[in-house]
Amino acid sequence: MKYKIQTSSLNLHYGSFHALKDVFIRIRPRMITAIIGPSGCGKSTLLRCFNRMNERTAGVQIRGHILLDGQDISQTGNDLTQLRKRVGMVFQRPNPFPLSVFDNVAYGLRVHAMKKGAAVGKAVEAALRATDLWDAMKDNLHRSALELSAEQQQRLCISRLVAVEPEVLLMDEPCSALDPIATEHVEELMRVLAEKYTIIIVTHNMQQAARVSQETGFMLLGELVEFGQTERVFTNPADKRTEDYVTGRYG
Amino acid sequence: MRISPKHSQRIAVTVMWAIAGLTLAVLAFIISYILWHGLRHITWTFLTEPPQSMGREGGVLPMIVGTLWVTGLAVLIAAPVGIAAAIYLTEYTREGRMTAIIRFGADCLAGIPSIIFGLFGFVFFVITLGMGFSILSGALTLALMVLPTIIRTSEEAIRAVPKSYRDVSFGLGSTRWQMVTWVVLRSALPGICTGVVLSIGRSISETAAVMLTAGSAMGFPHSIFESSRTLSLHFYILSREGISMSNAYATASVLILSILGINLFAYWLMRRFVAKAV
Numbered sequence A: 001m002k003y004k005i006q007t008s009s010l011n012l013h014y015g016s017f018h019a020l021k022d023v024f025i026r027i028r029p030r031m032i033t034a035i036i037g038p039s040g041c042g043k044s045t046l047l048r049c050f051n052r053m054n055e056r057t058a059g060v061q062i063r064g065h066i067l068l069d070g071q072d073i074s075q076t077g078n079d080l081t082q083l084r085k086r087v088g089m090v091f092q093r094p095n096p097f098p099l100s101v102f103d104n105v106a107y108g109l110r111v112h113a114m115k116k117g118a119a120v121g122k123a124v125e126a127a128l129r130a131t132d133l134w135d136a137m138k139d140n141l142h143r144s145a146l147e148l149s150a151e152q153q154q155r156l157c158i159s160r161l162v163a164v165e166p167e168v169l170l171m172d173e174p175c176s177a178l179d180p181i182a183t184e185h186v187e188e189l190m191r192v193l194a195e196k197y198t199i200i201i202v203t204h205n206m207q208q209a210a211r212v213s214q215e216t217g218f219m220l221l222g223e224l225v226e227f228g229q230t231e232r233v234f235t236n237p238a239d240k241r242t243e244d245y246v247t248g249r250y251g
Numbered sequence B: 001m002r003i004s005p006k007h008s009q010r011i012a013v014t015v016m017w018a019i020a021g022l023t024l025a026v027l028a029f030i031i032s033y034i035l036w037h038g039l040r041h042i043t044w045t046f047l048t049e050p051p052q053s054m055g056r057e058g059g060v061l062p063m064i065v066g067t068l069w070v071t072g073l074a075v076l077i078a079a080p081v082g083i084a085a086a087i088y089l090t091e092y093t094r095e096g097r098m099t100a101i102i103r104f105g106a107d108c109l110a111g112i113p114s115i116i117f118g119l120f121g122f123v124f125f126v127i128t129l130g131m132g133f134s135i136l137s138g139a140l141t142l143a144l145m146v147l148p149t150i151i152r153t154s155e156e157a158i159r160a161v162p163k164s165y166r167d168v169s170f171g172l173g174s175t176r177w178q179m180v181t182w183v184v185l186r187s188a189l190p191g192i193c194t195g196v197v198l199s200i201g202r203s204i205s206e207t208a209a210v211m212l213t214a215g216s217a218m219g220f221p222h223s224i225f226e227s228s229r230t231l232s233l234h235f236y237i238l239s240r241e242g243i244s245m246s247n248a249y250a251t252a253s254v255l256i257l258s259i260l261g262i263n264l265f266a267y268w269l270m271r272r273f274v275a276k277a278v
Ligand SMILES: Nc1ncnc2c1ncn2[C@@H]1O[C@H](COP(=O)(O)OP(=O)(O)OP(=O)(O)O)[C@@H](O)[C@H]1O
Pocket: A014, A017, A019, A037, A038, A039, A040, A041, A042, A043, A044, A045, A046, A057
């Protein structure tokens, strides 16, 4: 399969507000794709289309197609539970449950009844290792996750996703609550994770997009104005509006 | 004359201290007055024997048992129903006319005097359903009475759970029910417990509603279909009919101490559970 996620003429309305306009995007597997654009242009909305989280909001109407591995996920009757197991989401603010470190990571395993008995412990360990948290956490598994630092919390949230063995990780400004050093660590982690997972990151930070992503999409007022190789989008944009934005002349 | 900000702050603090102090003083006075007159009449016999000659002599054991039955049963009925209603209102429906009506109804019920609940219980449970004066009639009536409190406090507690927990849980593919039972109820538990403890307090101290439904039999209740007099009703009858003021105060002391005990136990339980959950 050449593309992990593909949309065609994707339109989304919040009531009468047209938030996504004919979005056509193709996400390649095992890569980091960045979505950039000014505040309110619809980045988060687009991201939430991929795990159908927009449908929780009242008055949302979606038209168009979203294919995951070539299969349309937007058909009603599709199993949301299964979809969200495959397409996980990391949020802007680190948001562990007020449970122990262990229970946080095991949450998804329990939701999907994936593992039993000792296998749960093994899977938790593997998920914590995947985000480089294991050494710091192995003696603190029963501490409250709320006591961790912001960076550790965000790593924990990523572990919690990785534990259910997803295919796609959606990250909505995952570093905006972190300091520069923690941001650097999380970016490093993303590069490692991209060997196994397809990652889509929304970011306000253009340097970050340039640093971590292979492909970048620029959105403006609900439109996907430009999409392509990150380097080309930043150095040689095809659209005047993209150029204005990446050179800081916009808004 | 203008008062400087510094002075007005001083005055405000003093006045508030005085009011708070006065409230506490009145409370302390009432409690110590009752305990002063009551504690010295509390003996082992008083706690372990049935009353004699209408309560002039003997103890209050049947009333203690009756109170435990009526209150315990009432809360056991009201808590699951109330918490379920709160979950439905917050998690399973969208805000709309229906939820507004249910909420308005609950608020109205909360404001109705207990004697009205007693009258309803008397007409409906005691007579129409033929349950007679019984622990069951009393418990059902009290359950109706405290239901609005449990619904509203649980609802507030559930609403206070951050939305992000729900987003994460759904984002991981959980069903609504998994989210409610594993995340929401767990975080809302202290608030829900507060409502339940309040309800226990209200049930224990109720007199009018239980008089009309649980009755005032002084015998030892052998089943929930028998009438039983609760401690607060016993106190009311002893003092109103001038049977024995010393035994009335002793009964009141038992009541106060047990409410205190229940509250302490509830807080201890809550602290322990919360500490474990976090
Ligand atoms: N629930 C909603 N109801 C109505 N309008 C909404 C809703 N959610 C978002 N919008 C609107 O849709 C547009 C896109 O929102 P979205 O959150 O996707 O933007 P964004 O690009 O992620 O912005 P930011 O960078 O600030 O996070 C905004 O104009 C916003 O006002």
